[in-house]
Amino acid sequence: MSQATSQSGRQAALQQAVSTIKNGQFIETLTRRVAFASESQNPSASDELMKYLTDEIQPTLVKLGFECEIFANPMASCPPLLIAKRIEDESLPTLLTYGHGDVTNGQAELWQEGTHPWELSQIGEKIFGRGTADNKGQHTINLLALESVLNAREGKLGYNVKILFEMSEEVGSKGLELFCHEQKESLKADLFLASDGPRLNAQTPTIFLGSRGVCQFRLRCETGNGVRHSGNWGGVITNPVTRLQHALSSLTTADGRITAECLRAPLPSGLTAEMMRELTVGGYAGDPTLNDQWGEKELTAGERLFGCNTLEVIALGAGDIQKPIGAIPDVAEAVCHLRIVPGTDWHNLVANLSAFLEEKGLGDVKVIFEGGYSATRLDPTHPWVGFVKRSMETSLEQTVTVLPNLGGTIPNHCFADVLALPTVWMPHSYPSCKQHAPDEHLLESVVEQGLLAAAGLLWDLGEHWPE
The missing domain is CATH 3.40.630.10 (Zn peptidases)
Known part of the structure; x- marks a missing residue:
C-alpha cells in the first residue's frame, strides 16, 4: 500500500x-x-x-x-x-x-x-x-x-x-x-x-x-466481654474502639504519611520520578481539593499519587453511630486499603503488620487480609x-x-x-x-x-x- x-x-x-x-x-x-x-x-x-x-x-x-x-x-x-x-x-x-x-x-x-x-x-x-x-x-x-x-x-x-x-x-x-x-x-x-x-x-x-497494587485488610479488636454499660464497667474493662484508634494512629501521621516501615516502599526515583514530577493533578471542575501537606509532602502531587504507597481507611465501625447507647462496644473494626508501588513486601503483610502492632503493645488488634493485587x-x-x-x-x-x-x-x-x-x-x-x-x-x-x-x-x- x-x-x-x-x-x-x-x-x-x-x-x-x-x-x-x-x-x-x-x-x-x-x-x-x-x-x-x-x-x-x-x-x-x-x-x-x-x-x-x-x-x-x-x-x-x-x-x-x-x-x-x-x-x-x-x-x-x-x-x-x-x-x-x-x-x-x-x-x-x-x-x-x-x-x-x-x-x-x-x-x-x-x-x-x-x-x-x-x-x-x-x-x-x-x-x-x-x-x-x-x-x-x-x-x-x-x-x-x-x-x-x-x-x-x-x-x-x-x-x-x-x-x-x-x-x-x-x-x-x-x-x-x-x-x-x-x-x-x-x-x-x-x-x-x-x-x-x-x-x-x-x-x-x-x-x-x-x-499501583492494592491490599485490602481489616483491623479488628474484639474483647469477648459483650456490650457493657459504660458507667458500670468503664475504667475497668478494655474499650476496643480506643485500642483500634491507637492502632490506626500508629500506622500514619495525622497528615497521612505512613510511619509503619513494613507498609512503606522505596520513594520514586529515576525516569519514573521525573515523569511524575511533571504531572498536573486536579484543579478541574468536579475535582476534590488537594492538600499539599498530605502524605509525603516533600514530593509533588504526581509523585505522591502515582509513585508512593498510601494507607486509606475506607470504613470504620463500632457501636451504632445513628442510635448510640450508653455502652462500651465489644468489637471495633477498620477496613483499610494499602495502595502499593513496586518494592512493597505485601505478600507478608499480615505477619509484618502483626509484629509491628505487637511491638507497639497492640497485639490484641488482629490483622485480617482480604485480598490484593501486585503493582x-x-x-x-x-x-x-x-x-x-x-x-x-x-x-x-x-x-x-x-x-x-x-x-x-x-x-x-x-x-x-x-x-x-x-x-x-x-x-x-x-x-x-x-x-x-x-x-x-x-x-x-x-x-x-x-x-x-x-x-x-x-x-x-x-x-x-x-x-
Missing part, C-alpha cells in the same frame, strides 16, 4: 469511528449495554452477568469475525469469562485486549433527576449510566474503532486480535489470575492494549503502563510505549501524557506478570466521572478523542508492528 493510500485509508477509519457519535451508533450501542444490570456485587445478578456475554458481546464479536468461547470461572460460583479470537494468519503478530462487563451496584435512588443507572441519558456533554465510564463505554469505544478499521481495510487488519472479557472486575477480578494461568497458551500474544480507569484529566489524552509498571522506554504515544498524537494532534502507572488498581498483573506481555492502557474516561458512585458518566469530548485514538492505533498496527 502506498503512503498516500495508507494515509487516506487511515483518515477514512478515523472519520468512520468518530461518525458513530453523530449517527447515533455509539449511543444506541451503549444504551443497549447499560440496560444490563450486570452488578457483580449483587448475588442475584448472575443471569445478567452471563447475558451480557451471550446476548451482547458475543454477537457483536462474531459479526467482526471473531470465534468466541465462554468459560466457567475457575473459582466456584464466580461469573464467567469469554475469550474471542480473530486469527488472520498464525504467522502474524497478535494483539491481546481486555474489557469487563460487570459494574458496581446501581444505587438508583441516589442519581440526579433525569438520570438512571440502567437507562442511558445525556445532559449537555455528560452521558449518564452505570458502566458508561467503567467499563462498558470504554470497551464500546474500542470495539467501534476496531469495526471502523476493519471496514477501511476491507476486512483485513494485517495482524491477529484476541479479546478477554471478564465479569467480576468490580469484586476483585475473582478467578482472573488463575484463568490466565490455565489459558496461557490460548491467550498467547505479543502486545497488550486495553482501556479502563481515567486519563490524567478531561483535557489531557493519556496512556498508563501499569497500576506493575512497564519500562517507559519500551518500544510499545513510544508507538502508542506517537500514534495517538498523530490522530489527536495533541500531546499525550504518559503515566508510569495508574494511581488506582486494575488487574494488570494478570497480563504483565502471568502472560508476560508489555502492557499499555489507553483510558477513555476522566477522574471526576463518578465511577462507582451515583451519576456515573462519560464526556462526549473524551469519547470522540477515544474513538479517534483507538482507530488510529488499530490502523497503525497493520502498517508497522512495533519491534
Whole structure:
C-alpha cells in the first residue's frame, strides 16, 4: 500500500469511528449495554452477568469475525469469562485486549433527576449510566474503532486480535489470575492494549503502563466481654474502639504519611520520578481539593499519587453511630486499603503488620487480609510505549501524557506478570466521572478523542508492528 493510500485509508477509519457519535451508533450501542444490570456485587445478578456475554458481546464479536468461547470461572460460583479470537494468519503478530462487563451496584435512588443507572441519558456533554465510564463505554469505544478499521481495510487488519472479557472486575477480578494461568497458551500474544480507569484529566489524552497494587485488610479488636454499660464497667474493662484508634494512629501521621516501615516502599526515583514530577493533578471542575501537606509532602502531587504507597481507611465501625447507647462496644473494626508501588513486601503483610502492632503493645488488634493485587509498571522506554504515544498524537494532534502507572488498581498483573506481555492502557474516561458512585458518566469530548485514538492505533498496527 502506498503512503498516500495508507494515509487516506487511515483518515477514512478515523472519520468512520468518530461518525458513530453523530449517527447515533455509539449511543444506541451503549444504551443497549447499560440496560444490563450486570452488578457483580449483587448475588442475584448472575443471569445478567452471563447475558451480557451471550446476548451482547458475543454477537457483536462474531459479526467482526471473531470465534468466541465462554468459560466457567475457575473459582466456584464466580461469573464467567469469554475469550474471542480473530486469527488472520498464525504467522502474524497478535494483539491481546481486555474489557469487563460487570459494574458496581446501581444505587438508583441516589442519581440526579433525569438520570438512571440502567437507562442511558445525556445532559449537555455528560452521558449518564452505570458502566458508561467503567467499563462498558470504554470497551464500546474500542470495539467501534476496531469495526471502523476493519471496514477501511476491507476486512483485513494485517495482524491477529484476541479479546478477554471478564465479569467480576468490580469484586476483585475473582478467578482472573488463575484463568490466565490455565489459558496461557490460548491467550498467547505479543502486545497488550486495553482501556479502563481515567486519563490524567478531561483535557489531557493519556496512556498508563501499569497500576499501583492494592491490599485490602481489616483491623479488628474484639474483647469477648459483650456490650457493657459504660458507667458500670468503664475504667475497668478494655474499650476496643480506643485500642483500634491507637492502632490506626500508629500506622500514619495525622497528615497521612505512613510511619509503619513494613507498609512503606522505596520513594520514586529515576525516569519514573521525573515523569511524575511533571504531572498536573486536579484543579478541574468536579475535582476534590488537594492538600499539599498530605502524605509525603516533600514530593509533588504526581509523585505522591502515582509513585508512593498510601494507607486509606475506607470504613470504620463500632457501636451504632445513628442510635448510640450508653455502652462500651465489644468489637471495633477498620477496613483499610494499602495502595502499593513496586518494592512493597505485601505478600507478608499480615505477619509484618502483626509484629509491628505487637511491638507497639497492640497485639490484641488482629490483622485480617482480604485480598490484593501486585503493582506493575512497564519500562517507559519500551518500544510499545513510544508507538502508542506517537500514534495517538498523530490522530489527536495533541500531546499525550504518559503515566508510569495508574494511581488506582486494575488487574494488570494478570497480563504483565502471568502472560508476560508489555502492557499499555489507553483510558477513555476522566477522574471526576463518578465511577462507582451515583451519576456515573462519560464526556462526549473524551469519547470522540477515544474513538479517534483507538482507530488510529488499530490502523497503525497493520502498517508497522512495533519491534
